[in-house]
Structure formats: structure tokens, C-alpha cells
Amino acid sequence: MASVVLITAAALVGVGVLAVQANGSAPNKSATTTIDKPAQPQPPSTNQSGQTVTPPPDPNALPENSGKGKRVVYSLGKSRVWLVGADEKVQLSAPSVAGTVSPAPGTYPVSKWYTTNQGGDRTAVQYQVLWGPSSNNTKFGFDAVAGLPADQMPPKPASGTTTGGVRLTQNDALAVWQFATVKGTQVVVVP
Template identity: 35%
Template sequence: MGPGVVVTGLTLGALAVVSLLAFQANGAQDRAGGAKPAATTAAAGTPTTAAPSASATPTVPPPPVTSGTGPRVVYSVSSHYVWLVDPKKTPQVAAAFQVLPGTVEPTPGSYAVYSRTPTGVGTDGRQIEHVVRFAQQNGVVFGFSAAVDGTTPATGPKTPTADPKAKTGGIRSGRAEGQLLWDFAPKDTKVVVVA
């Protein structure tokens, strides 16, 4: 078998794999009920976002138009997504990812990060990290965090609490996303909650 046959075989195999991955990616959007913001995580656990191309729909859509302007963390109560937005950067959306809300949602509006804690214990008894608090309403503290045990919105309980009657405002992300948010949102960073 000559080198030309080997190269041709490898090229055809690579094209088949790329075509299959493109087909699966296109079908995943349809199975999920339409376009939703997403963050991707590489095999090593490093979060990444795909840059938009001229011929493809961006992987990370812009934040809701009602989220205002300037650098900000945007949290959507209805879709349970977070966007980290910095208009001075390209792309402006540094990351977008799904989160798991507590039992109570914050009221839509504009807030600011007022407290940060590197580690702690969540209301569900799990060790948490990268706690970024932005609001208090009716005795409930609202903030973002990640479970140290790796529990993510996809693998965790439906509400992050051991007591189903407890009112909790913890908004849980995966660890990689929690690190991104921690790095992005120092004290006084604007947090916009949209419906």
C-alpha cells in the first residue's frame, strides 16, 4: 500500500469524524429545546468558550438585552444561566454556564458583590468554594458558589439544601465555572438579575 492511499484513508476518516461531531452538535441544540447559552468544558476540566465564526451560530449567545451595560455578572432566573460580560474584551462574554438555584430566587434588578469567601459549608452540608454574595432579601442571602465534591448543576440535587423547608439563595455552579466567576467578580462588581 502506497503513502497516497494511507493519506487518502486518513483524510477520509478525519472528515467522517468532523462530520459526525458537527451533526451531533447540531442535533444537541434541537434536543435541548432550542438555542440556549452554554459553556463548554474541555476534557481536562478547563472551561472554554467557542469564538463565533461567520458561518456558524455562536456557541455563547449574547446576554439578555435587559441586562444593562458595562462589566457585569448576569443571572437569568428563568433559564438559570450566568453570563460574565466585559464589553472591553473580545469576545464580550467571557463565559456563560448553567447554574442550580436555591429554593428562593432573587428579585430581578441590579446589585453589587458585597462579600466573598474562599471556602465554607453550604446549606446542603457540602463543602463549597468561591462564594460570591450579591444580595439579601427577606432574610435570604443570595450568592454564587461551587461544591468542592464536584457536584454540578447536572449531577447535583434539584435544590441545594438538606432541609426542603429551608429558604436558600445559594446559586451553585460547577467548580471550573465557580473559579471563572470568582476571578471575574471582585467586591463591588455589578450583578444583574433578569427574569
């Protein structure tokens, strides 16, 4: 019985010694060591039929061909507004509610701004930033409906009214107002 215990103990010690030796012979790498491997391209996603699946575009991504430099970008098709800094970084991407009159795609200078005013549809608004073509440089604007909670989207303009106001939440309209009320700010309208 004692010999079985001795043999078992010797076997365990032997396994322990081998483990320590194996550990000691492994390459010593610090936690900050990086291995330079060429990046492996990810295989494209496929569906059950084996067809390549392209992920949908990010709906919040800044549209291509939307100008350069500091600007406010307004997408007619996406009903979205972006604030883009001079460094080309998006500072805000916000949903919007279009007015009943839409601007033509193009670049427009910001012409005026008001902390409170009245929209073309006679709605009390705040944080209004006006812009438009040279023939009517106040025809369009970004604003928020006064009296709504700060993060509530405004309703669509009432049917039968005329407004070029692009409505935002009060929080987003304030951000646009603070960004765009600097001389020379441009509004770029894209389809």
C-alpha cells in the same frame, strides 16, 4: 491507415490550441481578488406548508436589557450565568442550579467572597461570591459544592432547606469567583 492517424493527431492538436487560446483570453484574476457585490438577503426558511419558520433563539445568548459594563448576569428563567466584560463581550455562559430562594430581578453589588464556606443549606461550598439587596447583601451567592468533580453539575438543594446559593460546576464557580472578586462588580438578575 496512416491518414486516419494523421487526421486524428491534427484534430487533437487543433483542440489543444483552441483550449490554450481560450484559457489565454479568460480574465486573469488573482486568488485575493474580491468582487464587491451587495449582500443578497437569505430567503426565509419555510416548512412543507410554505409557512415561514423562525429559528429558535440561542439559549446561550446574553439576555437583552441585562445591564451595561462589567457584570455577572443571572437569568432566573434560563438558570444560566454570564460573565460580561467591560467591552460588552461574553466571557462565559454557564448553566446553573437555582437555590430554594430566588432574588427579585434587579442589580446588586457583590459584597463578599470566600474560597470555602458553608451555604445557607449547610452544604460545604467553595468559590462563593455573595451579593443581595442592601437589606441583606449576603442573601444570595454563586458557589460550587465542595468535593464534586470539577465539571460535574451540582444537585438541586435538598427539599426543606433554604438557600439563595446559585450553584455551578467547580470550574464555572472558579471563573465567576475570579471575575467577580473585584471591587465594584455588579450582579444583574433578569427574569
